Amino acid sequence: MIPTFVSCSEKGSITSEILASVMKHLDDHVTIDHSEATPFLLLNGHGSHFGLEFLRYMNDPATKWTVCIGVPYGMNLWQVQSSAQQNGAFKMALKKIKQHIIDKKTKICLPCKIEKHNIVGLVHHAWNESFQNVKSNKTVIQERGWGPLTSNLLNHPELKKEKMNNAVSDAYGHCSLQGVQLLALEDLNMTDSLARTLLDKVIDQKCHERARNEALQQQTNDLLE
Numbered sequence: 001m002i003p004t005f006v007s008c009s010e011k012g013s014i015t016s017e018i019l020a021s022v023m024k025h026l027d028d029h030v031t032i033d034h035s036e037a038t039p040f041l042l043l044n045g046h047g048s049h050f051g052l053e054f055l056r057y058m059n060d061p062a063t064k065w066t067v068c069i070g071v072p073y074g075m076n077l078w079q080v081q082s083s084a085q086q087n088g089a090f091k092m093a094l095k096k097i098k099q100h101i102i103d104k105k106t107k108i109c110l111p112c113k114i115e116k117h118n119i120v121g122l123v124h125h126a127w128n129e130s131f132q133n134v135k136s137n138k139t140v141i142q143e144r145g146w147g148p149l150t151s152n153l154l155n156h157p158e159l160k161k162e163k164m165n166n167a168v169s170d171a172y173g174h175c176s177l178q179g180v181q182l183l184a185l186e187d188l189n190m191t192d193s194l195a196r197t198l199l200d201k202v203i204d205q206k207c208h209e210r211a212r213n214e215a216l217q218q219q220t221n222d223l224l225e
Contacts, residue, residue, distance in 0.1 A: 002029045016051025019043075023057055023065055038066045044075045076214075078153055081131055083140045093129035097122055 005025045009015045023041070032039060041058075043049055058065040076082040101122075102112050114122070131137070138147075145152030 002026070013048060014046070015048060016054035019049055019054045020057040023063070027063055034062060034064050038064050041065050041067045042070050043067060044079070045069045077156055078144055080137060080140050080144065080146070083144070085136055085140055086130055089130035089133065089136065090126050093126035094122060097125045 003025075005022055007018045007021060009018060019041075023039070026039065057063055058067050070078050080086065098114055101114065101118060106112055141147045143152065
């Protein structure tokens with residue numbers, strides 16, 4: 001049995017220090033010979049995770065960990081809790097319990113609004129109705145190829161090679177509008193050297209823009225709800 005590890009940060013997000021502390025907590029309670037085998041950790045690509053304390057710990061021969069980044073800027077594609085089923089169930093449960101609280105307050109002539117001290121209870125209730133649902137969790141885990149372990153994620157439309165090439169074409173076409181004389185797409189070297197590095201940067205920028213736009217749209221939808 002491994003004792004529960006609890007931590008937090010000022011901004012409410014995972015930090016490099018927290019990640020290092022989590023790995024140390026597991027190393028302290030699980031017998032692992034790091035010279036024989038290295039534990040595995042799967043993270044999203046958030047830049048705040050990769051600070052010096054975390055990088056030093058994972059690269060120290062005495063506490064070495066293998067760390068992989070899962071689909072950078074595409075967390076919604078692979079994280080179980082980011083699935084449409086889980087998020088949808090959470091939002092519906094949250095809306096339902098909010099309405100219940102407001103109805104109760106109305107009956108006893110209290111202000112019809114949600115207070116800060118209601119948040120923990122609201123999340124607790126909605127969590128049990130969504131992310132805590134074992135059946136839906138198993139369904140999402142299977143669909144995303146985690147259990148059984150398959151390559152389902154590689155077949156997702158958002159990760160198709162054709163879509164990535166379209167992103168490059170869009171960026172390349174934008175450059176053409178600036179009056180710059182450019183090579184034809186078929187003449188570009190997209191496999192190695194500096195061209196590949198620049199290509200990666202173009203795709204990275206497009207992914208950043210898409211993630212930012214999706215986040216803004218989600219915030220707008222949440223406010224409307």
